Amino acid sequence: MISHHPSDDSLAHYAAGNLGAGPRLVLATHLSGCPQCRARVRSFEAVGGALIDSCAPADLPADGLERVFRLIDAPEPIRPVAPVALHPELPEPLRRYPVGRWRFVHPGFRWRRVTLPEAPDANVIMLRVGAGQKVPQHTHTGTEYTQVLTGAFSDSFGRYRAGDCVEADEDVDHQPVVDPDGECICLAAVDGRLRLDSWIGRMLQPLIGI
Amino acid sequence: MDTTADDMKLWLTAVAERQDRDAFARLYRHFAPRLASFLERSGLNGAEAEEVAQEALATVWRRASSYDPRQGAVSTWVFTIARNLRIDRARRAARASVGIRAIGHEEPQVAPSAEETSLAAERDARVRRAMATLSPEQATVLRLSFFSEKPHAEIARELCIPLGTVKSRTRLAMAKIRALLEQES
Numbered sequence: 001m002i003s004h005h006p007s008d009d010s011l012a013h014y015a016a017g018n019l020g021a022g023p024r025l026v027l028a029t030h031l032s033g034c035p036q037c038r039a040r041v042r043s044f045e046a047v048g049g050a051l052i053d054s055c056a057p058a059d060l061p062a063d064g065l066e067r068v069f070r071l072i073d074a075p076e077p078i079r080p081v082a083p084v085a086l087h088p089e090l091p092e093p094l095r096r097y098p099v100g101r102w103r104f105v106h107p108g109f110r111w112r113r114v115t116l117p118e119a120p121d122a123n124v125i126m127l128r129v130g131a132g133q134k135v136p137q138h139t140h141t142g143t144e145y146t147q148v149l150t151g152a153f154s155d156s157f158g159r160y161r162a163g164d165c166v167e168a169d170e171d172v173d174h175q176p177v178v179d180p181d182g183e184c185i186c187l188a189a190v191d192g193r194l195r196l197d198s199w200i201g202r203m204l205q206p207l208i209g210i
Numbered sequence: 211m212d213t214t215a216d217d218m219k220l221w222l223t224a225v226a227e228r229q230d231r232d233a234f235a236r237l238y239r240h241f242a243p244r245l246a247s248f249l250e251r252s253g254l255n256g257a258e259a260e261e262v263a264q265e266a267l268a269t270v271w272r273r274a275s276s277y278d279p280r281q282g283a284v285s286t287w288v289f290t291i292a293r294n295l296r297i298d299r300a301r302r303a304a305r306a307s308v309g310i311r312a313i314g315h316e317e318p319q320v321a322p323s324a325e326e327t328s329l330a331a332e333r334d335a336r337v338r339r340a341m342a343t344l345s346p347e348q349a350t351v352l353r354l355s356f357f358s359e360k361p362h363a364e365i366a367r368e369l370c371i372p373l374g375t376v377k378s379r380t381r382l383a384m385a386k387i388r389a390l391l392e393q394e395s
């Protein structure tokens with residue numbers, strides 16, 4: 001049962017195509033397991049369709065239609081083949097992305113980078129935190145999106161289980177703690193810059209390159 | 211006379227079933243000029259907007275048979291095509307600078323359930339009714355948050371209203387649309 005969803009604002013930006021590549025991947029991962037948010041995104045897409053219909057028509061060149069017919073009559077551009085599942089153990093669509101090896105930070109805390117070839121500067125990481133451990137305290141300049149893949153953690157706002165998506169605004173200063181009965185693996189992306197304030201943060205920062 | 215949603219479905223079906231170029235020309239006349247202005251408001255320059263609108267229409271022709279009327283209005287389908295082309299274009303530009311290849315869309319590859327599909331049939335009409343009930347201020351803020359990647363702070367500066375007002379108007383517009391969607395579903 002999913003109990004935490006991305007905000008309507010984020011889902012609207014996702015539907016509009018205006019979300020950074022990193023947060024977009026985190027939301028897509030949430031959507032693959034959440035029919036409720038998929039319906040929400042479709043509603044916002046319907047808003048997009050309605051907005052197109054209500055747009056004042058632009059002036060287009062007189063030969064515009066012929067140009068489209070020329071595109072249609074030309075051989076179809078080669079579409080990229082569906083990429084192989086690199087990591088079948090991960091949820092769609094994450095399994096199609098190259099993931100680095102786990103990096104050890106200290107016992108009970110590891111992370112690895114998810115590479116987005118189409119957006120090389122996106123910061124998407126997977127965090128693996130041991131049972132009962134605290135996630136490093138941090139603040140950030142943009143919105144932070146975290147999708148729980150396995151396990152569960154809590155912060156002062158609630159408890160988050162596999163399938164849940166947590167969205168933290170820049171003014172949120174939170175310190176999540178993992179459940180005592182098992183490790184927790186999360187996917188996280190920041191729409192903005194991450195600032196880690198703890199000693200772990202200072203150690204991570206040069207590693208993650210943010 | 212205004213183009214109706216049913217006209218568009220009819221034309222698209224004609225394109226899908228018998229590659230009807232006249233029907234396609236009608237779709238072009240409705241969508242190409244509106245898409246171009248929509249894309250320009252989304253931040254593309256005039257030439258780019260024109261190009262993406264043309265690519266979108268060519269895609270409408272090629273994928274016509276994959277449109278499922280039960281999934282929603284033609285406009286909604288065309289919107290998603292144009293949106294994906296715009297994302298691809300931005301990514302191609304980013305890749306060109308580092309020289310690596312694409313992975314493809316991260317859109318979840320989930321076939322909609324029968325329930326999701328039957329809800330979709332009513333959704334577009336409901337969304338349009340909901341949008342008609344927004345105040346002009348709410349509609350402006352919704353449009354701005356939809357069209358641009360601008361954060362709320364920038365929208366606030368542009369409209370010369372406090373940040374809190376932008377946030378509350380967006381919330382209200384969203385809540386209104388949501389309330390209508392839930393009440394009728």
Ligand SMILES: [Zn+2]
Pocket residue numbers: 002004005006030034036037038
């Ligand atoms: Zn959800």
